[in-house]
Amino acid sequence: MLQVENLSGGYARSHPVIHNISFEVQPSEMVGLIGLNGAGKSTTIKNILGLLHPHQGTVQINGKTLEQDPTDFRSKISYIPEIPQFYEELTLDEHLQLTTKAYRLDPQVAKQRKEDLLEAFRMKKARKWFPGTFSKGMQQKIMIMSAFLVQPSVLIIDEPFVGLDPLAIQALLDLLQSGKNQGMAILMSTHILEMAEKYCDRFLLLHEGHIQLHGSLTEMRKQANRPHATLEDLFIETAGSDT
Incomplete structure (x- = not known):
């Protein structure tokens, strides 16, 4: 559904924020995009949406880029911004x-x-x-x-829980689960790691613009050689390290 290949970009070509990022989000899947402030999460999202033009790499929805078919691309995607x-x-x-x-x-x-x-x-x-x-x-x-x-076919969410009361959070979570059940592909950036661990199928852990860990929690535990780590454990260990 959503395919990102070798994506690099930022606000100035001389200072890219993200570097050679590749991942995909399949129908009926929720992928958590996590990392420190400044890790490149919002830049990744803006490049997917076409709000920033990638320095290199491609973003495709159902095999088509924004440049190939702007109307079709935009008709298949919705965005919930942080602000x-x-x-x-x-x-x-x-x-x-x-x-x-x-x-x-x-x-x-x-x-x-x-x-x-x-x-x-x-x-x-x-x-x-x-x-x-x-x-x-x-x-x-x-x-x-x-x-x-x-x-939409693809839903992009950037820190959606900020400011919501508990009932609204549950209503949103119910909608996300319903959307997954109906085949929606969801990419969600969030700092609420306990919630991400519970609801997301896979994760992308960004640090300084690079994907450091990726996959299911089980797969990321193997990559980090931490067989019993929580998502928060992996986040803290990765975010506290140098690339």
Whole structure:
């Protein structure tokens, strides 16, 4: 589904942030992207989305790059950013209507999904409110609901749990599990390692722009020669080392 090959990039060619990164995310799979602040997680995500142009390497969804077919590429991917992005002049309802039109969703299907999402995140009373009046957690819910309204083939998530209350976190986890069951490929960047260990199928542990460990927890334990290590143990040991 999502294939990243030999990806290098950053904000300046003279100072790449990520170096020769290769991985894939298959349908019905959640891959955890973990690492310290500055390890290259957000840069990797921005290169996948096309917000940054790679210095080298390719990103493909179903065998096609963004350059080969921009419309098809973008139609198959949704993104939940760490910092909510919204239009001050649009209500919550209007944000979801805009997503419906932008992705050319079937109006009746989108309407039912919208009602289900508003119910799941307890946002029905806020549907006519403007997001500038929302709390950080409520603003994040706009991003989450918009992404799941699309039901994309590939979902990219950057620190989605920041600001969410426990009920909203569980609602998001339920949606992620449901998406996996329906064939969604999910790449999730998070610092909540206990949650990642519980819900992710595989992991990419980045350090200073390089993949240091990758695979299932069992596979990464073998790579690190730590047969009983938790994900947090591996993270601390890898992040504390020099490349």
